[in-house]
Amino acid sequence: DQQVKQNSPSLSVQEGRISILNCDYTNSMFDYFLWYKKYPAEGPTFLISISSIKDKNEDGRFTVFLNKSAKHLSLHIVPSQPGDSAVYFCAAEASGGSNYKLTFGKGTLLTVNP
Amino acid sequence: NAGVMQNPRHLVRRRGQEARLRCSPVKGHSHVYWYRQLPEEGLKFMVYLQKENIIDESGMPKERFSAEFPKEGPSILRIQQVVRGDSAAYFCASSPTGTADTEAFFGQGTRLTVV
Numbered sequence: 001d002q003q004v005k006q007n008s009p010s011l012s013v014q015e016g017r018i019s020i021l022n023c024d025y026t027n028s029m030f031d032y033f034l035w036y037k038k039y040p041a042e043g044p045t046f047l048i049s050i051s052s053i054k055d056k057n058e059d060g061r062f063t064v065f066l067n068k069s070a071k072h073l074s075l076h077i078v079p080s081q082p083g084d085s086a087v088y089f090c091a092a093e094a095s096g097g098s099n100y101k102l103t104f105g106k107g108t109l110l111t112v113n114p
Numbered sequence: 115n116a117g118v119m120q121n122p123r124h125l126v127r128r129r130g131q132e133a134r135l136r137c138s139p140v141k142g143h144s145h146v147y148w149y150r151q152l153p154e155e156g157l158k159f160m161v162y163l164q165k166e167n168i169i170d171e172s173g174m175p176k177e178r179f180s181a182e183f184p185k186e187g188p189s190i191l192r193i194q195q196v197v198r199g200d201s202a203a204y205f206c207a208s209s210p211t212g213t214a215d216t217e218a219f220f221g222q223g224t225r226l227t228v229v
Contacts, residue, residue, distance in 0.1 A: 004156070036220075043118070043205050043220030044157070089156060101147075101170060102218075104156035 003027045004092050006105035014113055019077040021108050023090030026071065030092040034102065035064060035075050038087045047088075048075070080112045118208050118221035126227045127196050135191040135224045139208030146189045147218060148174075148181060151203040162212070163189060169212070196228045 005024045013019045023033075031052040036044035050057040050064045050073070057064050063076045077084055087109050091102040119138040127133050139146050144165050149157040159173040163183035174181065178196075183189040193200055203225050207218040 006156075041222070043120075043207075043222045045220070046217045091157075101159045101162060101173075102149075102157070103159070104149075106154070106156045 004090055004103050004105040006090055006108050008108050010109040010111070012111045012113065013080050015082055016079045019080045019084065019110055019112065021075040021088050021110065023073050023105055024071060025092050027092070027094065029094040032093045032095050033064070033066060033073050034091045036089040036091060038089060038107070044089055082112050082114050085110060085112050118206055118219050120206050120221035120224050122224060123222065124225050126229060128229055129197060130195050133193040133196050133226055135204050137189040137206030137221060139189070140219050143208035143210050145209045145212045146183050147207045148191050149205045149207065151205065157205060198228050201226055201228045
């Protein structure tokens with residue numbers, strides 16, 4: 001039962017263009033969402049997050065959009081750079097209390113071509 | 115300024131042996147989380163520990179798996195009598211608090227292979 005779904009296993013874009021990574025969730029209790037970036041043989045690195053009280057959060061080249069009614073979020077990277085090539089994981093959490101328990105999607109492999 | 119340190123990076127065990135995975139959190143972090151990533155899957159939560167306490171072990175198999183985070187020393191994830199299905203990457207993360215608005219830092223993972 002996948003509560004967080006990343007339906008595109010891979011995405012390829014040209015350097016300088018926009019990368020859009022999508023994520024859907026089914027659990028309406030999720031109220032905090034995160035994106036992690038992972039290089040091979042390394043652990044995930046936090047990229048950006050968004051609370052359910054917002055619909056957009058921006059940090060430099062990275063912007064996350066949240067559409068609560070559609071239970072959908074997306075990560076935009078612009079302009080894309082070859083160093084952005086990695087697996088991107090969407091994660092969600094039902095903060096509720098003090099627990100910190102992330103539910104991850106399966107990831108999308110982004111390849112940025114020079 | 116060391117991040118989360120996991121060792122060993124790679125571990126090979128024969129079926130039936132025990133596997134011990136170690137995690138030293140970021141200095142000053144008292145909250146530790148273990149996740150498992152099976153091939154072609156996302157990371158799945160296993161257990162959340164604070165110093166000397168297990169807070170949430172809802173993602174950990176009831177048998178053969180145990181975790182601890184003693185007052186002194188690293189957190190340990192222990193898998194007894196390993197089976198081939200335990201082959202996975204095991205990631206540890208730590209944070210200064212247990213709330214979602216503080217970033218969790220992940221280690222590089224331990225890749226367990228059961229032969």
